[in-house]
Amino acid sequence: MFFRTNLSVLIVFYIFGLSCQVTSHKVTPYVSNSSSETLPLSPKPKSFVEFQTIKVADWEASLAGLLDLDDPKAKSAGLKDRLEPIAIYFYVIKHPKYGSFMIDSGMGENFPKGEEGSRVSSIVESQMHFDKLKVYETTKAYLIKNKIDLKGVFFTHLHLDHTLGAYEIDRSVPFYVGPGEVTTRQFINLFVQGSTNRLLGENPNLVQLDFGKSESEIAVLDFFGDQSFYVLSVPGHTPGSLAFYIPAKEGAHLVLGDTCHTGWGWNENVTPGFFTTDRKLNRKSLDFLKGLGAKQNLKFVYPGHQERILISEKK
Numbered sequence: 569m570f571f572r573t574n575l576s577v578l579i580v581f582y583i584f585g586l587s588c589q590v591t592s593h594k595v596t597p598y599v600s601n602s603s604s605e606t607l608p609l610s611p612k613p614k615s616f617v618e619f620q621t622i623k624v625a626d627w628e629a630s631l632a633g634l635l636d637l638d639d640p641k642a643k644s645a646g647l648k649d650r651l652e653p654i655a656i657y658f659y660v661i662k663h664p665k666y667g668s669f670m671i672d673s674g675m676g677e678n679f680p681k682g683e684e685g686s687r688v689s690s691i692v693e694s695q696m697h698f699d700k701l702k703v704y705e706t707t708k709a710y711l712i713k714n715k716i717d718l719k720g721v722f723f724t725h726l727h728l729d730h731t732l733g734a735y736e737i738d739r740s741v742p743f744y745v746g747p748g749e750v751t752t753r754q755f756i757n758l759f760v761q762g763s764t765n766r767l768l769g770e771n772p773n774l775v776q777l778d779f780g781k782s783e784s785e786i787a788v789l790d791f792f793g794d795q796s797f798y799v800l801s802v803p804g805h806t807p808g809s810l811a812f813y814i815p816a817k818e819g820a821h822l823v824l825g826d827t828c829h830t831g832w833g834w835n836e837n838v839t840p841g842f843f844t845t846d847r848k849l850n851r852k853s854l855d856f857l858k859g860l861g862a863k864q865n866l867k868f869v870y871p872g873h874q875e876r877i878l879i880s881e882k883k
């Protein structure tokens with residue numbers, strides 16, 4: 569998700585053609601030419617990963633940011649802008665051979681209050697309703713408590729609400745982001761770059777996936793090469809937004825990231841609103857994920873900021 573900035577300030581920056589990357593930290597490319605356009609219809613994993621969801625915090629956000637209220641379905645449902653209850657999650661996957669990975673970074677201790685709160689600039693803080701955060705789990709404490717030796721973090725994208733715990737993670741751990749997520753320049757980043765830099769922490773090991781396709785194309789990568797964990801490049805919400813398809817023992821999990829924030833958005837196939845950068849591409853990517861949901865035998869779908877949806881019960 570994202571926040572609304574003062575329009576006149578935006579216009580001034582836009583006129584002068586100013587823009588920058590979401591973070592000025594150094595990024596290493598990770599090139600893979602083995603991506604495809606679709607998933608195998610029935611993946612047969614050679615090994616299974618364990619998958620877990622961790623609820624980090626309850627929060628609230630503008631419904632007009634979470635959902636396109638101009639969509640005919642939103643209109644006919646009579647949806648109007650208001651604060652919608654949402655949550656922040658991270659996910660843990662454990663691969664029997666390659667170890668433990670996180671999807672998104674949770675939240676640092678004492679955030680946003682206390683000295684860690686200063687990692688976020690006051691303009692960002694004023695827009696993000698941090699006073700509404702009710703935190704249940706912090707990242708470093710969780711990793712220690714569960715004796716997790718982290719081998720990598722995949723970011724669904726680098727919006728601030730997904731990077732709040734990154735600075736607590738060991739500097740050697742690779743932070744994987746989608747194609748173009750760091751290298752795309754956008755003028756909105758002028759407002760968030762400082763905060764994103766501080767949240768990622770000093771010298772993060774940032775790695776930008778390159779699926780060997782144009783950055784606006786949807787692509788699928790069998791990350792471990794054993795059909796156990798698929799990284800899906802679904803641009804639109806941000807340039808390098810990622811989703812994940814995980815055929816686990818108990819059934820397949822589909823992690824949507826913020827390509828779809830809400831349960832209602834998934835069920836009605838309505839894209840996010842003003843939190844999304846490129847609504848047309850977001851539409852294409854959500855259609856791809858909906859199509860995948862119809863073809864693959866899914867057990868759970870995870871909207872970016874609301875409760876998972878149990879698919880098998882609905883059939």
Ligand SMILES: [Zn+2]
Pocket residue numbers: 569727729730826872873
């Ligand atoms: Zn978000």
